[in-house]
Amino acid sequence: MTLARTLEPETMDAFDEAVAYLQMNHAEVNRIFVDDLFAGGTTGPRVIDLGCGPGVLAIEIASRDKAIEVMAVDLSTEMLGLAKQEVDFAGMLDQIMLHQADAKTMTGYEDEIADTVVSNSLIHHLEQSGDAIKTSMRLVKSGGRVFIRDLMRPESAAEVESLVQTHAGDENEVAKQLLRQSLHAALTLDEIRVAAAECGIDAECVHATSDRHWTLDWTRP
Template identity: 40%
Template sequence: MKRVLEPEVMDTWEETIAYDAMDFTEVNQAFVDEAIALGPDSATVLDVGTGPARIPILLCHRRPQWTVTAIDLSHNMLKLGATHVAKAELGDRIRLDYADAKSLPYADASFDLVISNSIIHHLENPLPCLRELRRVLKPQGSLFLRDLVRPEDLAKVERLVQQLGSDYDPHQTQLFRDSLCAAFTLSEIQQMLENAGFAGISAYLSSDRHWTAKQAWQG
């Protein structure tokens, strides 16, 4: 199945609210559990494509010695994320920046841990983003990337969409369908990781709809 691009930025208020209303609690918690296992006890973290900042909040609740810089290209996502961060009383440990993952405004080797959950499929060409993640990650740093994987055909797309059940409205369901069609295959991701300089890091299927690539703290 050929890849079908979707917009890089989800920036209407309707899309922002619809996305935030989707129940990612279990998925986000699993992501946070794995991220914590990869990083050091005290860490500076970069969350790329943070959306409404749910993952940084979970991370900071679990790791008091971690600080998170969370970026997004959606003003509305950051606006909503700021309300969540304020409600969680974590404004001193979570910094929200409007920044482009393809050209990060941070110095080389700035972060102990770089994470990203479901940003890669939004990018027409993720290679500049991956190169930037490698640049700002410390040499001994941890990496944790996860995203959707593109199914082999439309029939598989529809089977995955049907698994959502009745918990999602038509707009939310279409967002998920579009994201599956915009995702990359496992072999495409692996090639991009290698081209970006992430030697020794292999992408693997971590569910029926996700790929993961990770590296533990080397310090």
């Protein structure tokens, strides 16, 4: 029997949880995300990062090309506060602009304002994943890309624990629990393919890209 999905809060508003998330070692995951993003096709110069969290992915993207400008979007005040510190420390206040907005709707933002829309680990926070996918499609220009990656829910609780030990075994208990909850909240590969198809994206644009991630890479016609 497939492991049932257990939703977690949409935003991380508690300061201690936001700090714990920032302190987790995401460097390798972010590096691989950006490697795959740039290897897969044209990126930028205007990039929107939906659900930017503490801003580390936006920093990694901006560091690859000084011509890229990133609009980093999050709904959490606590996360944006940490992102401001991280972006400032990285010396990228001229490249990365922080915006507080709901990634599901981006109300008030015009259509086709980005060359690339990216998102990492946002979808598993949302009850209706299609909302963020449709918004990403709306924001990207003709010929632009939507590149979304998130965790993939395993088939059993035992597999969840195995992944937690493999990828967060050296982290503290708070970090392990955050990963555990996220894996329980994630979509399966079949579920995200169905959600993508309902948004008008061919299911073949969604692939499993690690032992715990799926990736959606779509170019707007």
